[in-house]
Amino acid sequence: MLIKMQGISKAFGPVKVLEGVDFALERGEIHALMGENGAGKSTLMKILCGVYQADSGSIAVDGKDTPIRNTSDAERQGIAIIHQELNLIPQLSVMENMFLGREPRRFGVIDSRQLRRQCLEYLQLLGIDNLDPDAEAGSLSIGQQQMVEIAKALSLNAQVLIMDEPTAALSERETERLFSIIADLKARGVGIVYVSHRMEEIFRVCDKISVLRDGQFVGERVIAHTSFDEIVRLMVGREIGDRFPARKAELGEIRLQVRNLADASISGVEFAVRAGEVLGIAGLMGSGRSEILRTIFGLNRRLAGEIELDGQPLQASAPHQAIAAGIGFVTEDRKGQGLVLGMSVRENATLANLGHYARWGVINSAQQLAAVQREIERMHIRTRDAELEVKALSGGNQQKVVFAKWLGIAPKVLLLDEPTRGVDVGGKAEIYQIINELAQSGVAIVMVSSELPEVLAMSDRVLVMHQGRQAGIFTQPDAETVMTAATGGLQ
Amino acid sequence: MNVQQKATLQKLGPFLALLVLAAGLAITSPDFLTLGNLLNVFRQVSINALIAFGMTLVILLGGIDLSVGSILALSSVLTALMISHGIDPVAATGLGVLAGAGMGMVNGLVISKGKVAPFIATLGTMTILRGLALVFSEGRPITGLDSDFFAMLGGGYVAGLIPVPVVIMVVMFGVFWFVLKRTVFGRHVYAVGGNEEAAGLSGIKTGQIKVWVYTLSGAMAATAGMILTSRLNSAQPTAGTGYELDAIAAVVLGGTSLTGGRGWIFGTLVGALLIGILNNGLNLLGVSSFYQQVIKGVVILLAVLLDRAGKK
CATH class of the missing domain: 3.40.50.300 (P-loop containing nucleotide triphosphate hydrolases)
Structure with missing residues (x-):
């Protein structure tokens, strides 16, 4: 087991956001985390990557109890998050963004040849070496920026990759490219937490799914043995009828x-x-x-x-x-x-x-x-x-x-x-x-x-x-x- | 304490600070809590408050107006020139305020049509208008403003007790409060300041709103200029230097956010009073004017830091 979160609780003031939530992720697994807005998904993930501290509960990495007190603790454990709102600095180049704060140096000056070489290495790993390391991040499409973030995570030796609504702003083609990269990461043994509302995608790429509702863990299912309807029922706690209600409109002028x-x-x-x-x-x-x-x-x-x-x-x-x-x-x-x-x-x-x-x-x-x-x-x-x-x-x-x-x-x-x-x-x-x-x-x-x-x-x-x-x-x-x-x- | 009570308390923070300051001065200085002194403080505050009312709208838009001091000076010089050339003082005063509005409108047009950042645009006009004030006055104070009406603006009393500038300040406070709270224009100011793009996409003519807000700011600066000129019985081309900073300080002390969209006119009145009473109190206590500056600066920083802490 790569990550095991157990009994995680978190409150902001009087508001309980998470109550005794369990979550487990294995190596090479793509694990969807679903729930309605406000169910506590992002809080849980922020706890995993050290942004918040859990009030109670434990986190184990590779079977060892590992307290994660801040984001650098998480980074050290190889946990990386790709936010929905991407975090690149638009005026800096691809390679500068990738190695921000840990640029290879020579005599105290950035060694740009080395920087470019290392950047290309990770771009190649993802099969996106058509990207120019010198291009300004702001000039890239959202999809390309996301690839750069993934490359950055890999360069940090990420073992766990949390992706928050990764396809929200992607074109179909970019989505396909992302899925093939995800499959590739999976084959390398990286564990991926896939936070999304898009059922079709989740059923296509994920292995397992965990559902949260109102801050509580309501269940984990193996994708192959569940259905849209069951997941929706778990999420909303009731039947919601048709996903697409029927319309009876007379066409006019x-x-x-x-x-x-x-x-x-x-x-x-x-x-x-x-x-x-x-x-x-x-x-x-x-x-x-x-x-x-x-x-x-x-x-x-x-x-x-x-x-x-x-x-x-x-x-x-x-x-x-x-x-x-x-x-x-x-x-x-x-x-x-x-x-x-x-x-x-x-x-x-x-x-x-x-x-x-x-x-x-x-x-x-x-x-x-x-x-x-x-x-x-x-x-x-x-x-x-x-x-x-x-x-x-x-x-x-x-x-x-x-x-x-x-x-x-x-x-x-x-x-x-x-x-x-x-x-x-x-x-x-x-x-x-x-x-x-x-x-x-x-x-x-x-x-x-x-x-x-x-x-x-x-x-x-x-x-x-x-x-x-x-x-x-x-x-x-x-x-x-x-x-x-x-x-x-x-x- | 629930969230709403906390928000209310926070909004009233500057007001509480004002009460504490006033109470402290009432105890330490026997001269503070006399009617004469209080009316005097209010009269001193009125000029800054009037400018700050206009500045509040500008800052609600997420903008800034550095040119108010120069607008004050140029409109004063123009009015004084008109009066000394025999134009009816009432008309000259009205034309002076209109001239100030016109200068503000230029700011608004440069910012909305020319897409120049407010800081830069008003920095430019600040310098231009100050220069023009010096040109028209030939660098000298303009005196000889013999007019009962004009003298009354700065030195008169209503009902033999309340200074005219204070009455003007209170009336304008009421007008601004009503405009911001109850009119379409006022709410659109908040909307544009809160999210200009969303406001524009909702059909609000954001450019027009900006032009009107800077126009108002100019008119308020000119109004303050009329009062100052009347008090001094002369128009000084260098008058109002640094007033923009006092006005901005009053607005910020009152809790209006420099990023726009959030704030209220009552806060600005309180902010202006805070600064005024602080000045007055430090004088009464005999604090040297050098230290007064230091203390004023510390108070402004403290207020903003407390505001920050309260929001967390």
Whole structure:
């Protein structure tokens, strides 16, 4: 047994985050750690890599009781973590990042020849020696940056690699590359803890799965002997019904018509979305999916093409114009672009239409609060009250606040970019339900998503992008059709 | 103590510090707690407070305005020149405040349209406007402001008791409190300061908000300038040097975060009073002006360190 955590408990003030949790990892094992947001996964992993101290419980490495008091203790034991938010310094080069703080020196000066050689050694080990050691980390794609972090961990002689939502920001191709690297590490005997919400991936790459719920360990299963349904049941402690609730929406008139749309990186995009319809947009990372939404919303400069909203031409060169015309945009980066984290649920939910509750610029707080209360109830936003800061909410509930914000403008068209990213299973189903209700009320929805099952299940039709161009629009396609089109196989 | 009580206590921290300081001075100096002295303190505080109110909005946006001292000087010089050239003092005062607003607007435009960092933009205008004040006044104080109205701004009393500057400060406090708390504009200031990108994507015209905030800051600096000029009965081209730092200190002492999005105008009033009472008290106690500087600096650092510790 490589790692054995036993009876781990941890409280922050009066809040018990972990209570007597066990976790075991063997050499050469890929072990998924699952649980809804707030279940205690990250706290458990932070204890393992020395960021937090457990209040009670023990950690054994290779069968020996090993207290881990700080991050350098963890590093010494070969425990490394790859965070979801990557930690490279963008202005430094790949090799400088990899050996930050332990650069090979000669006469007190960095020996860059040696540095480059050592860096290349680890890049080769991972089969990514096409990366330039001198490239600035900031110029790399997210996937490449992640590879650099993995290489860095290996250079620290990591025996245990904790990966937190490693594929969240990766394209399909980068994901495949990551999986092959993970398999390779496994073969070398490295133990990998794989923290993710993505069931398909977990069932594909992992050997075992441990589930946490409300700070308690609820079970360990061997992947080969369990099912999606069982895991979901373990996580939420109840049946959640369908992962993708059914929608009964009548398709109406065309609400959004896009012809020959182009910005700096996409061109020739053409589609129409009817009232009540969900148009999915699939494609690899960087294929121009988000650019379609951003160009419609007036964020990216439109270089060609026409956009019509309910038959009227739309000329939006800034978000406020698109919003005034009746378009809402749930952005990809909820914390960075969707919410003002330090503000309350009430203020975030009315951010796009505050003027609606005001006369002569003075807000009628009672009216505003009543409207927000209605949305909190309608969408089952779990919050203590409307005045709670939105950063205290779980990912799924934060996302519902973003939806509430856009419902406030009574949108004709809603653009969704990765609407369930970082949202747990229970939260996802609720967001799908909200999307369905919106469609049923006659909103036209355009949804970009990297999660293929989501696109396939939620969309009436799927537009597939490939390298900035539209590879086709398919009516309820299967996964293979979409992947073939996305990788350029239809041309 | 639950989280909310703790947050409230923390928010009221500067206010408690003010009460402690006042109580301490009341005990150690018999002159402190007299009506005459207190009204005097409030009058001295009013100039810094008015500038700091405008600065609060700027800092809530995550910005900074270094040019307030220069705006104060240039608008004062312009108003004094107008009065000495026979323009009606009421009109001249109004035009002076408008001129200050215009200078602030230039700051706002350079920052929002030119995408220049606020520190750099206002450092530039600080120097330019100070230069212009010297040019227009030919480097000399402008005197001969014989006007009852103008004299009243800095030296008058309402109801024969409360100094006019104090009344202006209290009224402006009420206005700023209302604007920040209850108006769409005020809430948008918080939103832009809290997360500019999210605010913009929610349809808030972030550029416009910035321009208006710097415009307001300019107008407040000019208003303070009118009061100062009236008190001195002359416009000095070098007036207001270093005032930006006192205003920033008041805002920060009041608990407003320099990173934007978090803070309130009541805190700024308390911060300005803290600085004012500290000055007054140290004078009453006969502390040398050299040591006064040291003590003021220590108090500012202590306040911010305590604030930090409380947040952990």
